[in-house]
Amino acid sequence: MANTDSGKDAPLPVKSRDDALSWAQQITEHLAQSAGITINAEPVDPLFSPCVGKKGESAPDDRYTLFYAVHSYVPNAQHNEVVRKVRDLLTGEGLKISAYQETPASEPNSTVIARHPGSRYVVDVSSTAGDNRMVLGITTPCLKPPTEPTTATP
Amino acid sequence: MSNPYELLLKFDPQGLREVARKWKALAHTAETVGSRHRNQVNGPLHQQWEGADARVAFPFMARTEQQLDVVRVEAETVALTLNTVADRIYQAQTNLTNAVHRAQDSGLTVSADGRVDLTPELPEDRNDPDAQSARRTLMGLKAGYQSRIDQALKDAQAASDQGNTALGRLGGDILDDRRANGAVAETRTDAADVMKDLGLAESYIPDGKDPQKNAEWWKGLTPDQQETYLALDAVRIGNLDGLPATARDEANRLVLDQKLDALQAGSPASLGLDQATYDKRKAALAEIKKKLEDTADAKDENHQMFLLGIDPEAYGGDGRAIVSTGNPDKATHTSVFVPGTNTELPGVPGQIDHIRKLQRYASASTKEGETVAVISYLGYDTPESITKAANPMRGLDAADDMRRFSDGLRVAHGEPRTHLSYIAHSYGSFAVGVADSEKGGLQADDIVTLGSPGMGVLTADQLTVSPDHLWIGEATDDATRLVGGFSLGPSPHIVGFGGHNINIDTSGHGGYWADDSQSVINQGKIIAGRKPATTPKEDPLWGSIPH
Numbered sequence: 296m297a298n299t300d301s302g303k304d305a306p307l308p309v310k311s312r313d314d315a316l317s318w319a320q321q322i323t324e325h326l327a328q329s330a331g332i333t334i335n336a337e338p339v340d341p342l343f344s345p346c347v348g349k350k351g352e353s354a355p356d357d358r359y360t361l362f363y364a365v366h367s368y369v370p371n372a373q374h375n376e377v378v379r380k381v382r383d384l385l386t387g388e389g390l391k392i393s394a395y396q397e398t399p400a401s402e403p404n405s406t407v408i409a410r411h412p413g414s415r416y417v418v419d420v421s422s423t424a425g426d427n428r429m430v431l432g433i434t435t436p437c438l439k440p441p442t443e444p445t446t447a448t449p
Numbered sequence: 450m451s452n453p454y455e456l457l458l459k460f461d462p463q464g465l466r467e468v469a470r471k472w473k474a475l476a477h478t479a480e481t482v483g484s485r486h487r488n489q490v491n492g493p494l495h496q497q498w499e500g501a502d503a504r505v506a507f508p509f510m511a512r513t514e515q516q517l518d519v520v521r522v523e524a525e526t527v528a529l530t531l532n533t534v535a536d537r538i539y540q541a542q543t544n545l546t547n548a549v550h551r552a553q554d555s556g557l558t559v560s561a562d563g564r565v566d567l568t569p570e571l572p573e574d575r576n577d578p579d580a581q582s583a584r585r586t587l588m589g590l591k592a593g594y595q596s597r598i599d600q601a602l603k604d605a606q607a608a609s610d611q612g613n614t615a616l617g618r619l620g621g622d623i624l625d626d627r628r629a630n631g632a633v634a635e636t637r638t639d640a641a642d643v644m645k646d647l648g649l650a651e652s653y654i655p656d657g658k659d660p661q662k663n664a665e666w667w668k669g670l671t672p673d674q675q676e677t678y679l680a681l682d683a684v685r686i687g688n689l690d691g692l693p694a695t696a697r698d699e700a701n702r703l704v705l706d707q708k709l710d711a712l713q714a715g716s717p718a719s720l721g722l723d724q725a726t727y728d729k730r731k732a733a734l735a736e737i738k739k740k741l742e743d744t745a746d747a748k749d750e751n752h753q754m755f756l757l758g759i760d761p762e763a764y765g766g767d768g769r770a771i772v773s774t775g776n777p778d779k780a781t782h783t784s785v786f787v788p789g790t791n792t793e794l795p796g797v798p799g800q801i802d803h804i805r806k807l808q809r810y811a812s813a814s815t816k817e818g819e820t821v822a823v824i825s826y827l828g829y830d831t832p833e834s835i836t837k838a839a840n841p842m843r844g845l846d847a848a849d850d851m852r853r854f855s856d857g858l859r860v861a862h863g864e865p866r867t868h869l870s871y872i873a874h875s876y877g878s879f880a881v882g883v884a885d886s887e888k889g890g891l892q893a894d895d896i897v898t899l900g901s902p903g904m905g906v907l908t909a910d911q912l913t914v915s916p917d918h919l920w921i922g923e924a925t926d927d928a929t930r931l932v933g934g935f936s937l938g939p940s941p942h943i944v945g946f947g948g949h950n951i952n953i954d955t956s957g958h959g960g961y962w963a964d965d966s967q968s969v970i971n972q973g974k975i976i977a978g979r980k981p982a983t984t985p986k987e988d989p990l991w992g993s994i995p996h
Binding site: 337342344345347360362364366393394396404406408410415416417419421422423424425426428430432434435437 | 805809810813815816817952964965967982
C-alpha cells in the first residue's frame, strides 16, 4: 500500500478489484505457510462492499472494501498452536493484535485478530464451528478503483 | 337463434375452461420468461456491460420485463374471469336442469323456452275432487319450479354480464409502445376492478395472524391457484408470514414494480404527496429494485435476495421493507437485523449492504456446507428522531408483528430448526427486547444489541432468550450510554443486567459495521452460532468489571 497516512481525510489507496483479491490471497497464503497449515480447495466467496461512512454517506467513485476468507482443515487440538504462531508472526511484522483467545480443544473457539497499522487491513484467524477447521479472513480498508474507463462489452 | 333457456341447457363449460387454460399458460410463460430474462440476461449484463450501447439497451430490457409482467397479470385476470364465468354458468345450468327434471317428475311440462305448465286438463277430471286437488298442488309446484328456472337463467345472464364487463377492462392498449409508464401499475387496478366486478373481493385468504394456518392454506392450493394468487393478490400474499420465501419474494417484487410504476406514471399532486416525499419514495423504491437486481444472476439461493415485505405507504409514509440475503427457509443460520431510530425506506439499500456483509462474515465461521441468511427487517414504525426514541410506544406496537414474523420464519423453515438470531441496533434493541419479553418471545437462539438505549426489561432473565445467549455491544463513545435507565429500561451493557458484553472496537452509534472491525467479525460469529470475543460488563461508577 502506497499510502500509510491513516488520517480520516487522507486520500484512499488505489487498487483494482483484481489486485485487491491477489493481495488478500497472498496474505492468506503467507499466513497459512507460516502457521504450517494448508488452504482448502473450498470455493472462495469474496465480498466487495461499498464504503459507507458512519452517517451513511457514500462517494460516487465505486470505492469498496474486500472481505476475503479461506479455510483450512486443522484438528481442533491444534487451533491454539495455529493462533499462537499467527500472533507471533503478525506481531513480528508490526501488526497490532486486537483480540487473542486460546480455548480447550473440546470447545474450539481460538481467535487472533490483528490490524496492520499502515495498510490498515485486518486479519482474523479463528476456529470455525468445531469441525476441525479454521478460517483465515482478510478485510481490506476502503480502496479506490483506478479511474481509467472500462470498455468491456458483453 | 336459440333462446336463453336453450343456450343454458346446451352450455358446455369446457369451452370457456379451455380458453382460460390457454390464458393461464400464457401467464405462466410470461412469468417464466420474465424470470429468466431477469436472472440470465439482464442480471449478468448489468454486472459487466457499460458504454453507450448499454445505456440504450438497459431501459429497453427493463421495459421488456415490465411488459412481461403486464402480460402475466392481465392474462391471469382473463383466465380468472373465464373460469369464474364458466363455474357460475355451469352452476346455473345445474340448477336449471335440476328444476326441469323435478318439474317433469312432478308431472309438469317445460316448454322449449323454459315455461313450466300443467298438462291440459282431461274432461273426466273436471268433476273429480281428487284430480282437482292434485292440480291445485301442481299449480303451487309450477310457480316454485318456474321461479327456480327463472333464477337459473338470471344467474347465468348475470355471470355472463359480469364476465363481459370484466373482460372489457382488459384491453390490449395496455401494451401500447407509446405509453412510457403506468401499465404495470394499471394491472393492479385492473385485477382489483375485475375481482370487484366478479364479486370476488372477499376471496378467501387467511387473515395472516397465524403463520401455521397461512402455510397450511398455501400448501393446500394447487400450483395453478398459487400462481393466480401471486399475480392477482400480490399485496396480501407478500405479507403472509409462514409462506415460502420464494412465494413472498415473487409477490413482493410484483408489488414493488407496480408501486414504482405508479410513482413514475403519476405526479406528486395525483398521488396526494408533496414533492419531497414523492421524490424520496420514488428514489428509494428504484434503489431497492436496483439492489435486488444486483444479485439477479446469483449462482445459488445463498447469494440471492428475497423481498419478504414491501409497503412504501406504511407507517404514515415512512415505509416498510423486509429483505433477506439468502433463503431463510433453507439456511442453517438465519439472522434478523432490526434497525433503529430514523431508519426509513431510503435507508433500506444501506441496510442491504449491512446484511450482505454480515452474511459473508458469518459464512466464514460456519461448519463446512452450512448456509446463512440475513434479513433486514424494517417491519415496524421506527422513531424519526432521538426525541421520539424516548417514547416506548413504537416498540410496544412493533412486538406482535415481530413475533409473528419470527414464527413465520420457523414455520417456513421447518425441521431441522434454523439457528435464529436477532441483531438489534439502537431503538431496534428496545423493540426486540419488548417482543422477546412476552407471549412466547421471538423464538431466537441468540440476540445481539448494538448501541442499545434499553430493552424494555430490568434484567436479561426477563427475556425469553437465555441470558447466556444475549450479546451486548456498546461503543465507548456511543451516545446511548447517556440514556440508559430512563423510559426504555436500563442499559444492557451495565453490570447486573445479565448477558455478555462483546468486544466493540468501533466508535459512535452508527459504526458497528465498519469492515475492518472486530465489531462486525463478532456479529458474524454470533450469527454462525459461535461465541464472540467478550469483554467484562461495565459498572457506571467503577468502569468495566469482570462478570
